[in-house]
Amino acid sequence: MDIGAILTLDNITYLAYGAAMSLAIALIAVIGGIVIGTFIAILKLSKSKLLKLIGNIYVEVVRGTPMLLQILFFYLGIPVLYQLLFSDNLRVNIYACGILAMALNSGAYCAELIRSGIEGIDKGQREAGLTLNLSEKTIMTKIILPQAIRRIIPPLVSEFITLIKDSSLLGTIGVMELLNRAKIIGTNYYNYLIPLLVASAFYLVMTLFISYLSRILERRLAVYDRS
Amino acid sequence: MIEAKHISKHFGDLKALDDVSFKLANDEIVCIVGPSGSGKSTLCRALNGLELIDEGTIIYDEKVIDFTKKEDAHYVHAKTGFVFQHFNLFAHLKVIDNLLMPYLENYKVNKADALEKAKAILEKVGVADKIDDYPNKLSGGQKQRVAIARSLMLEPKILLMDEPTSALDPEMVKEVLDVMKEIAQSGMTMLIVTHEMNFAKNIADRIVFMDEGKIVEENDPYHFFNEPKTERLKLFLSKMLY
Numbered sequence: 001m002d003i004g005a006i007l008t009l010d011n012i013t014y015l016a017y018g019a020a021m022s023l024a025i026a027l028i029a030v031i032g033g034i035v036i037g038t039f040i041a042i043l044k045l046s047k048s049k050l051l052k053l054i055g056n057i058y059v060e061v062v063r064g065t066p067m068l069l070q071i072l073f074f075y076l077g078i079p080v081l082y083q084l085l086f087s088d089n090l091r092v093n094i095y096a097c098g099i100l101a102m103a104l105n106s107g108a109y110c111a112e113l114i115r116s117g118i119e120g121i122d123k124g125q126r127e128a129g130l131t132l133n134l135s136e137k138t139i140m141t142k143i144i145l146p147q148a149i150r151r152i153i154p155p156l157v158s159e160f161i162t163l164i165k166d167s168s169l170l171g172t173i174g175v176m177e178l179l180n181r182a183k184i185i186g187t188n189y190y191n192y193l194i195p196l197l198v199a200s201a202f203y204l205v206m207t208l209f210i211s212y213l214s215r216i217l218e219r220r221l222a223v224y225d226r227s
Numbered sequence: 228m229i230e231a232k233h234i235s236k237h238f239g240d241l242k243a244l245d246d247v248s249f250k251l252a253n254d255e256i257v258c259i260v261g262p263s264g265s266g267k268s269t270l271c272r273a274l275n276g277l278e279l280i281d282e283g284t285i286i287y288d289e290k291v292i293d294f295t296k297k298e299d300a301h302y303v304h305a306k307t308g309f310v311f312q313h314f315n316l317f318a319h320l321k322v323i324d325n326l327l328m329p330y331l332e333n334y335k336v337n338k339a340d341a342l343e344k345a346k347a348i349l350e351k352v353g354v355a356d357k358i359d360d361y362p363n364k365l366s367g368g369q370k371q372r373v374a375i376a377r378s379l380m381l382e383p384k385i386l387l388m389d390e391p392t393s394a395l396d397p398e399m400v401k402e403v404l405d406v407m408k409e410i411a412q413s414g415m416t417m418l419i420v421t422h423e424m425n426f427a428k429n430i431a432d433r434i435v436f437m438d439e440g441k442i443v444e445e446n447d448p449y450h451f452f453n454e455p456k457t458e459r460l461k462l463f464l465s466k467m468l469y
Binding site (some may be wrong): 130 | 318374378
């Protein structure tokens with residue numbers, strides 16, 4: 001086995017681009033997930049039973065089915081639905097489709113993180129706000145959210161890391177992310193071991209580095225928790 | 228003036244307040260005592276809308292208050308201060324901002340004046356050296372004094388205090404009682420739920436004894452302690468006093 005023949009600068013660059021793509025996909029998906037998650041969390045926290053139910057159904061459906069299925073649903077399922085409805089062919093962009101599926105998936109997990117972060121704030125904080133004649137809006141924006149956000153950020157970073165790894169599922173529909181590229185190199189050289197090891201190294205560098213940043217961020221945010 | 232007429236509050240099967248009628252006159256200082264679960268905290272919280280009553284009427288200055296209505300709640304919260312057993316300082320705000328944020332939300336004033344006022348009040352309760360600390364750096368006694376300062380900042384006419392010293396280490400009780408006494412002497416109308424019998428005896432115009440969701444007996448401190456009328460209060464006092 002000639003390791004040097006596989007580990008050329010070209011191949012490593014090829015994989016590095018894949019890593020960058022995985023990172024970019026995960027970043028866009030997690031931002032989308034946070035936006036969707038915030039919206040779903042508002043539904044789940046609302047007083048209306050109907051809105052609560054809609055939020056719950058969304059979260060249960062997304063969390064109860066595999067992400068790969070959700071990705072395939074958007075890539076293969078939606079075009080069929082479009083054909084039925086509009087009698088026209090829908091050409092889907094695999095990147096848009098993959099990122100959308102991941103963002104919608106992440107939205108369910110983010111919704112739970114955001115909801116539990118808000119509900120986890122001691123109810124005495126709200127009561128103090130009420131007795132100090134503050135409006136519900138002020139209580140939410142000046143008391144609850146500033147405290148909740150600091151608690152929510154660390155698990156959202158974990159969600160981002162999960163999405164970096166899950167972006168490998170998009171290789172299934174042809175997205176040229178890191179794992180897909182490793183497999184292509186493996187096919188070219190009849191050797192999967194080396195490219196898979198290099199891909200692992202890229203994933204680890206990304207995930208460990210982000211975990212490290214997250215710990216620093218956590219320490220900064222928790223300034224008022226330190227006694 | 229606050230008046231509660233025949234108010235009741237249930238928590239599931241438990242009757243926390245059972246047809247309670249109660250009055251707090253202007254400039255009066257009333258202490259509520261009683262065993263745990265007697266409904267004294269619930270009464271205090273109900274008067275400020277923190278518990279919504281199931282039956283009865285709450286009246287402030289001849290105005291019937293419906294706490295589910297925003298304008299009624301604001302009417303009450305603008306004139307009352309509330310001090311909690313567990314302080315409930317805003318954990319993410321420094322001591323000074325615990326006072327400034329609610330004040331600046333309530334009043335359109337310039338920040339420099341507000342800052343001066345906040346510092347003066349913190350000075351009065353003896354925590355002026357802690358203004359830039361976060362609440363978690365303070366002792367229990369300091370936290371409660373900051374919480375009292377925070378409610379005084381809004382210049383309430385009436386101060387409701389729900390077991391303000393119950394969560395404190397014993398050696399910190401006095402520093403908080405001293406502050407409360409000073410406020411009492413300044414002429415504030417106060418309702419204090421407490422277990423501090425000696426404090427109640429010294430400070431109260433009237434002491435109310437509650438048990439099982441009802442007001443059992445109320446009287447001025449002298450008669451309350453020396454000539455209790457009901458067996459229930461006699462029993463309670465015999466257990467509370469040495």
